[in-house]
Amino acid sequence: MSLVNNEIEEIKSKVVVLLAAYNGMRFIEEQVSSILNQTGVEVKIFISVDKSTDETYQWCKSIEDNNKTITVLPYGEKFGGAAKNFFRLIKDVNFNDYSFVALSDQDDIWEPQKLYRAVSCINNKRYDAFSSDVTAFWKNGKKVYIKKSWPQKKYDYLFESAGPGCTYVLKAKALNSFKIFLLSNWNLINKISLHDWMIYAYFRKNRFNWYIDNFPLIQYRQHENNEFGSNSGLKAYLKRFLLVKNNWYRKEVTKINELLKLRISLNFWFRFKNFWELRRRPRDVLILLIISISGLY
DSSP: OOTTTTEEOOOOOOEEEEESSSOOOOTTHHHHHHTOOOEEEEEEEEEEEOOOOOHHHHHHHHHHTTTTTTEOOOOOOOOSSHHHHHHHHHHOOOOOSSSSSEEOOOSOEEEEHHHHHHHHHHHHTTSEEEOOOOEEETTTOOEEOOOOOOOOOOOOHHHHOOOOOOOOOHHHHHHHEEEEEEETTHHHHHEEEEEEEEHHHHHHTTTOOOOESSSSEEEEEOOTOSSOOOSSSSHHHHHHHHHHTTTTTHHHHHHHHHHTTOOOOSSHHHHHHHHGGSSSSSSHHHHHHHHHHHHOO
């Protein structure tokens, strides 16, 4: 440890960023730039590109050639969704030499202090995982603050994620525990649609402490290719209503319950008795209660 101006030079925390990409040429350069411009931490980026029809992979390889902090994983496989791409990253990347792991989409913009604030919160508050609120934005300049930091509930992890996975920063040791679980259940876990929900559920079930920060640390880009966006506006609510009506939501809850071997009977009476403990945001609690009573669940 060196001394600079009679002060101890701060040792920067080492953070691995796992970035999943697919047809991302419109936005990925801005996203990668915002990661490389993080302050107060040492960053290493691993990129996995789902087989694309644009030049995403070629662009990633070109920046890898000129930046030792970027590694692009072998290319050619068709994952067909962000969840499988992130599971591949967690499986294939060795992050034993790093203290923290962050997840990144290809199209957002990170605030310069995102990783430093996350690492500081984890260390100071003795948490194992971190996520945060976000600022959704559209190409027309519209911005909306999206609150995810409602108080956590007893069973919320079975019915929702902690928020967008692009806000997640996880202790490497804790994520290694998930990695063992991932490898042991590879075929089943790749049937899960949302990696962020699965990770949050595993962490909560295994008593890893999770902190949801009320400070928005990313600009969460909204566009026509979002798999799941900010959940704001009539169009977003209609999309989610159709997912519930088509039993997608119930099936995802059931798969996570079975994967985690919780042996919780998720029948109507369980949901009715525990309705206040199933979602964090009060409005979402009431919506889930209504769809349960109406038989839509």
